[in-house]
Amino acid sequence: MAYEALYTRVRPKTLAQLIGQEHIMTALTRAICKNRLSHAYLLVGTRGTGKTSTARLLAKAMNCDKVFEAQKSNQPLLATEIPCGKCPSCLSIDSSPDNVEFDAASNRSVEDVQRLLSTASLAPLQSRIKTFIIDEVHMLSFEAVNSILKLIEEPPPHVAFFLATTEFNKVPQTIRSRCQILNFHLIPNGLVTPYLQKLSKSLGIELSRDAAKRIGRLAAGSMRDAVTYFDQCYAMADKTISLEDVEKTLGLISDADLDEIISAVQSQNRTSLSAALSRAFRSGLSSISIAEALISRLRDIEFGLIKKRDDSELVQLENLAAEVRKIIVEMQYSGVPDIILEMALMKIAAPKVTVQQNFSSQEVPAQIETLDDVKKIFRELRAQLPESEKNMRAMLQSASVANFAGNVLTLNFTSPAMASMFNDARQSQFEEIFSKLIGHKIKVMKVVGANVGTDYENIDERGKQNAQTAMNFFQTDNFSKTNEDNF
Numbered sequence: 001m002a003y004e005a006l007y008t009r010v011r012p013k014t015l016a017q018l019i020g021q022e023h024i025m026t027a028l029t030r031a032i033c034k035n036r037l038s039h040a041y042l043l044v045g046t047r048g049t050g051k052t053s054t055a056r057l058l059a060k061a062m063n064c065d066k067v068f069e070a071q072k073s074n075q076p077l078l079a080t081e082i083p084c085g086k087c088p089s090c091l092s093i094d095s096s097p098d099n100v101e102f103d104a105a106s107n108r109s110v111e112d113v114q115r116l117l118s119t120a121s122l123a124p125l126q127s128r129i130k131t132f133i134i135d136e137v138h139m140l141s142f143e144a145v146n147s148i149l150k151l152i153e154e155p156p157p158h159v160a161f162f163l164a165t166t167e168f169n170k171v172p173q174t175i176r177s178r179c180q181i182l183n184f185h186l187i188p189n190g191l192v193t194p195y196l197q198k199l200s201k202s203l204g205i206e207l208s209r210d211a212a213k214r215i216g217r218l219a220a221g222s223m224r225d226a227v228t229y230f231d232q233c234y235a236m237a238d239k240t241i242s243l244e245d246v247e248k249t250l251g252l253i254s255d256a257d258l259d260e261i262i263s264a265v266q267s268q269n270r271t272s273l274s275a276a277l278s279r280a281f282r283s284g285l286s287s288i289s290i291a292e293a294l295i296s297r298l299r300d301i302e303f304g305l306i307k308k309r310d311d312s313e314l315v316q317l318e319n320l321a322a323e324v325r326k327i328i329v330e331m332q333y334s335g336v337p338d339i340i341l342e343m344a345l346m347k348i349a350a351p352k353v354t355v356q357q358n359f360s361s362q363e364v365p366a367q368i369e370t371l372d373d374v375k376k377i378f379r380e381l382r383a384q385l386p387e388s389e390k391n392m393r394a395m396l397q398s399a400s401v402a403n404f405a406g407n408v409l410t411l412n413f414t415s416p417a418m419a420s421m422f423n424d425a426r427q428s429q430f431e432e433i434f435s436k437l438i439g440h441k442i443k444v445m446k447v448v449g450a451n452v453g454t455d456y457e458n459i460d461e462r463g464k465q466n467a468q469t470a471m472n473f474f475q476t477d478n479f480s481k482t483n484e485d486n487f
């Protein structure tokens with residue numbers, strides 16, 4: 001006997017059973033009760049969020065005898081009663097010739113569409129309303145779209161269209177403007193988890209909460225994916241499904257293994273990192289899947305930290321997630337993604353060489369006699385900044401030394417944005433290093449676009465005077481304040 005996928009068996013039977021789409025359930029129930037359904041709907045949302053199920057429910061409801069009677073007698077209906085599922089129409093609609101459903105991805109030409117919609121102008125054979133459900137409508141060719149526009153705009157009174165799409169931006173404006181749009185949301189894990197547990201209970205099997213949460217996380221908002229993943233685990237399970245069962249059946253790397261990788265990177269323990277990565281590679285997952293799982297785990301931990309308002313660790317994790325995202329792009333174009341992942345994580349976990357460490361060994365303070373000496377030190381400092389300080393280097397590359405007088409070093413930035421990014425914390429760090437280099441304490445004054453040119457190596461007397469004028473003009477306090485306001 002052919003196995004019927006669990007997802008098709010548990011499709012919603014009434015509007016009330018649509019999960020995570022209360023806004024749509026409420027709007028449609030009201031429209032049906034008031035007999036104000038549109039003749040054309042565009043159902044928009046990620047795969048597995050209930051678009052096709054809703055279109056089928058609407059097609060059924062439009063023909064349901066009970067709904068029809070209620071509309072005639074002005075009786076209110078509950079979402080649990082739409083459609084009734086028991087009347088002759090509800091029982092026969094799935095095999096009715098008046099109910100046409102097709103996928104535009106495989107029927108995208110104008111000939112396909114004309115053939116499939118050829119009966120639209122004819123009266124229904126059995127039903128009250130003829131319904132056409134077109135999946136992935138954005139895949140229709142330009143000519144096919146044009147051929148159905150007129151039909152959608154002014155359909156015969158006995159016809160309704162339900163167009164579903166996962167890519168709203170690719171649906172031509174001409175179609176969008178002729179349909180009522182229903183936006184389907186991603187289904188939060190808070191709804192997926194209890195649904196899966198309830199479903200497993202109805203099948204006589206115990207699904208642990210951790211296991212259900214893990215499946216929900218993997219499905220990322222798609223109920224169809226969640227039920228399909230659960231179906232795979234259910235097929236292999238005995239009486240219970242634990243988190244471990246889910247990870248084994250679906251070939252997932254465990255949270256504990258991911259946490260070990262993250263913790264090893266954070267504590268810069270490359271020995272532990274190497275061991276954790278070896279274990280992950282032994283799980284048989286591709287290195288890209290491991291990196292993606294790492295991002296997903298980092299996101300979960302970040303959410304936890306946001307709730308706890310722990311900003312310092314949050315920034316650290318965000319930086320790590322950004323690095324892993326970059327690694328994934330690199331891995332996609334490499335023949336040896338395993339090595340790329342390992343080397344990149346090892347590099348991130350390498351002990352950081354801070355700017356202070358780099359320069360603290362300089363025992364003899366630099367001799368300063370002219371402005372050129374100051375510029376030379378500035379250039380050397382910038383050139384010697386380690387890779388870990390590339391942000392600081394980028395900022396200093398957009399700055400030049402405009403003047404040095406009274407222990408105040410004037411830096412001229414090429415743009416307000418760069419000057420703003422060189423914030424108080426960075427400025428203090430820079431002042432500390434520079435003070436060490438020249439042997440006494442200095443303060444930095446920021447100016448922007450002063451007329452000294454960016455070619456600081458050729459600054460002349462006139463340039464110095466200009467810088468002085470600019471310095472007088474841009475009062476540092478005012479400048480900083482304005483900058484904070486602007487950026």
Ligand SMILES: [Zn+2]
Nearest residue numbers: 064084087090
């Ligand atoms: Zn019915």
